[in-house]
Amino acid sequence: MPQRDGALSPEFWTRPAMAAALATCDMAAIVEAVRSARGWSQAGLARNLGYSQSWVSRVVNGQQSLTLDQVREIARRLDIPVHRLRFAGGFPAREPHAPARPAAVPATGGGKGDPTRRREFGKVLAVASLPLPMAPVSSDVDENTAPTLRAITGGQRRLDASSPARDLISSAVAHLELSGRTLGRARRTPFAADIAAAASEAAGFAAWLHADMGDVGSARSHYRAAVERARQAGHELLGVYMLGSLAAFEIDADEPELGLALAGEAARRLGDDAHPTARAWLACVRATGHAAIGDGPAAHRELGSADRAVAHTANREPPWPWVFPFDETKLAGYRALVAVRLRRPGDALAAFGEAARVPAGAKQRAVLLVDLADAHADAGDVDEACRLASEALRIGAAFQSDRVISRVRRFRRRYRGPRARCVSTLDEQINSVLAGPLRL
Template sequence: MADALANCDMPTVIESVRTAHGWSQGDLARELTYSQSWVSRVVNGQQSLTISQVQDLARRLDIPLHLIRFGGDTALEGAAAKVLPPTRRRDFGKAVAAGGLLASTARPINGLEVHHGIDEDTAPSLRAITGGQRRMDATSPARHLLPGAIAHVHLTEQMLTNARVTPFHTELSAAASEASGFAAWLNADLGDMGSARMHYRTAVVRARQAGMRLLDVYMLGSLAAFEIETAEDPELGLGLVQEAEHVLGPDSHPTARAWLACIGALAHAGIGDRTSAASAIRRAERDVDRPDNARPPWPWVFVFDQTKVAGYRALVGVRLRTPHEARAAFADAVAPSSRNVKQSAVLKVELASAHAEAGDVDEAFRLAQEALDTGVRFASERVVSRVRAFRRRYRGPHAERVNELDTRLAALVIGIPSG
């Protein structure tokens, strides 16, 4: 281990930690909150690491950074030249260049040391890009947005590294958190669970580095929603919601409180706690009606209103198997004027479940077909997988619409258009 640390041999370091704990590689991946395939590539020397990734892995494994010569104030490249063999020295040099560790080019402007053009406009510019991407997500396929979003994550991380000794580091940490959070959302939409979780965890870490309470809450809540809805782990999601509520505190913007209460309601419903779920929804309804809820606080982009709460109330009804209540709530939540057609499609699948539970098979499968059309049009694995899950749960008679949906789903699997 000492030799591995001295030589920045992270595959050996990680494997040694795994062996010492008696973990499987899956256990190690869960501890690091990276995908198992990514961890496997790192351990096998098939995945190169950036400076920031080495730092992140060390922190998650509780390895003091100075032991791998990342924590001191000395020039990293010079230290690497002394301790690394020639091949690793070249790799380390590439990592240094990729990480933007060229502080010698800094120059003072108005008494402040500015690195690589980092100034008071850098973070707002990066945040504006993320905000624009998030708005485009409402009507654009995730596969079209993801390459740009990932490139933007790399850009914000580069700028964050460049700004590490400037007064702008906090703002750039926030910008990096937003960028990673959006990349996580897109990966989740495409069904890449490992990448989504990795980006969400990075978003939380960056938010805490920024020290911005609402951003911390937003990223924790987003991770909670992911674990509840996509990973189907309501217990873990509830724990994350409770942590976010602790960070938020009682005196905060009603949008934040209402949104978090709705995610908590979904978690409570997932574990069958009707009383707590109903109480959380009532809190959300009171908060969104407050006059100071008119303008959402950053990092929220859209107003969280009664329509949004109705959507969560409907989701809670589906999970608690109260179809009539769920259908009534969906009437308020699914509107033709909805700005996010993909999110409306997700709600339609849930509404389909409520109709199927109530015995209205034709309407249930009509809605499932509409949702599937949207999922295919936007290449949203999140929507398509919800439709597939709805079909797997259905145990009723094979009406004509049931057969139609089966034909569509089979066509998707074999890649031949139906009809």
């Protein structure tokens, strides 16, 4: 009988198949066995793990590589006895409180995976489990290490404006792992805090790329890692930035209540005396959350708070990790987004006119086009709405951006107007993108 509540019996973990999976750290087999023993559907398993169902499906089928942090998180959430996991040659898994250094881990697929891959997996984990030397200063870590790591992330962010996320993700994850290993070597050195901050930035960028590819579970995991690294850095403002970014991500992923809760916690940590750029941005994040649940008065109160922060005399040079000041034009972009979500096309179109003064990267421009298409559709201008959505779809397909393509699909689902010729054409284009390379 499935056991939904309470801890699984000790006997469950000593069954031959489970013992073999634990001995090789076959996470695909372990997770699937726990799901079956609990009587969960795959959707229920995903809810208990805090990841998307598609991500969990790839794990169970041995198609999703895991980081060490993810292995530890899955073990904690499913009450897997960590001491029973074996990592090559009998090395035990690092205990949950030990330093975390992400490494790519293949899910081996229910015990049927390639034994060579499994041995390589074990070697990776065994090396990662070895204790770090605790010398006062590592010879390869100095005052230039953190700026170098941050410069790499900055370069990758600039490439993101003109490159598909799938072209960047391997290098971004590799850089994230490098940052984690470097932080491990830097512990108890004067440079550890700055390197932790650099690792937080790397994790935040990895989260952004995964979100663009539609991998919601990995995006959440990396955003959480970014918040934790910021905490290790002792940089409160960086932590607020990463927590606010996670809040914005959740709101965009149709989880506005969760996003508002996270944004509220970020605001509590920020305080009332923070830099105006930070206060304006976070108020706008909260405004979009309120608009997503249809609370217009609350959304406009937050926009009013952002307006006051933007007009503050101290709102000049933005604080790190912000790069650009938060000005009236950026605020106009959020006003437009709030108006779209509140279904107020006249306000949205007026605000978009002001927001469009700032050049944007291709993918960000595509997101703006979809929001603008929503506003035109609400105003009854179907031809212009479809034209804008089609242009956004073209950009999304060219950059293989699931984020942009999903927004166009959401726009089409929301449209309830007349079945005009342009609507049929947009349907054909969406089907073309989903079926294969776009031919427009």
